[in-house]
Amino acid sequence: MYKIAVAGTGYVGLVAGVCFAEVGHQVTCVDIDENKVNLMKSGVSPIYEAGLEELMQKNFAAGKIDYTTDFQSAYKDADAIFIGVGTPEQPDGSANLSYIATVARQIAESIEKDCLVVVKSTVPVGTNDKVEQFIKDFLVHDVRVEVASNPEFLAQGSAVHDTLHAERIVIGTESKWAEDLLMGIYEPFGLPIVSVNRRSAEMIKYASNDFLALKISYMNDIANLCELVGADVQDVAKGMSFDGRIGSKFLNAGIGFGGSCFPKDTKALEYIAKQHGYELRTVKAAIDVNKDQKTLLYKKASKRLITFNGLKVAVLGLTFKPGTDDLREAASLENIPLLLEQGADIYAFDPVGKDNFARLYPEGQNGRGNMTYVERIEDALDGANVCFIFTEWGEVKAVDPETYKKLMRTPLIYDGRNLYSVQKMKDAGVEYHSIGRQSVFREGVKESKHRELQTIGL
């Protein structure tokens, strides 16, 4: 059992802390936000993540985890301090390291015994060298301190599962002491550990995330070509997936990748490369494709309709993916402002993302348009002129094609997640546009005439 402190209680820090407690370590999570700390002490998770609250409550009751704003007492006698604070993207694409620097200084001024500082946050290659030097510069007591890199690969929505059953744990250390200590902390997880040097560990994180982002952008690029040449991207992906070298995961074409990692980490690596005088062309292409992909359906719909002004627009899904209330870099955030600008009357459904979205776009008049948040998908669809699907929530998938036909004033769907069979939509009499597949037009609606046409019944 090790005494562990965790700095930052976002997705990375809180989930790590709770999982360390779950496998038997003594954990203190530190955050600067007093309200958040009180909330967590009362057993409430500040983020929506399957299984997290249960583990928080269980381990808090067992005395294995605690939460505090008092970093000094949490850090002073910890065997290891994990840093999981944010590294948000700056306007030039670089990572903002000010939160890490603040924590590093607090650690230096607090620790009273030998301690391993482990950076879990995603940081540019070489940052851990600097963090170590920074801590040593500000150190108050004469103790041994080293910094290790331990990148996080969890996906939101399955964060607890991904941590307890990770496919690999990557640790980057510069001494046997640090390696042994970190191996000891992870030993109870019983998972494969890849032990490399610090810079390689930092690079593994970016290289992994950007590879996945690239895979998605590649499929989106192929999807757009599929539409033009009359192929179906889902069939194409299926055909590709049997090749073990390609694999079957992350081949889903859609409305572009969002979330807290891929958009940020692609830009960060491109920036790092630029700083070293190198142009990372593949990653740059992934970023470019993703940018265009986000508003592809909006552009298609704009051609199909004369205007969105006064139209009832159903939006199904606001979050960047299902299983989370996180809106960061979600397609909804790109498209809804455009629709509102056009005077659309938006009815949005999302099982958990509504409150976060309403903080940005409150219920009621927003510029020229209007926002209404609904609890039931049917209320969004009822009498709607057009429907956009941005997130593949189970609740959305469960809506059958006939429901769109029955409830909507004009059954016109733009599906950014390819949730439906094209044939079934056709059979149900729904006009259906998706990604990388052939569109289904309603009778009498010709693609070439988009600009001139209004949907029937406007």
Ligand code: UDX
């Ligand atoms: C990702 C990585 O999976 C994780 O390992 C890393 O630590 C953090 O970034 P996350 O952002 O939570 O996790 O979600 P993920 O499930 O990877 O999806 C990211 C985005 O890609 C979502 O917007 C999703 O809709 C999109 N995506 C994913 C696709 O468009 N197609 C796919 O095939 C897979």
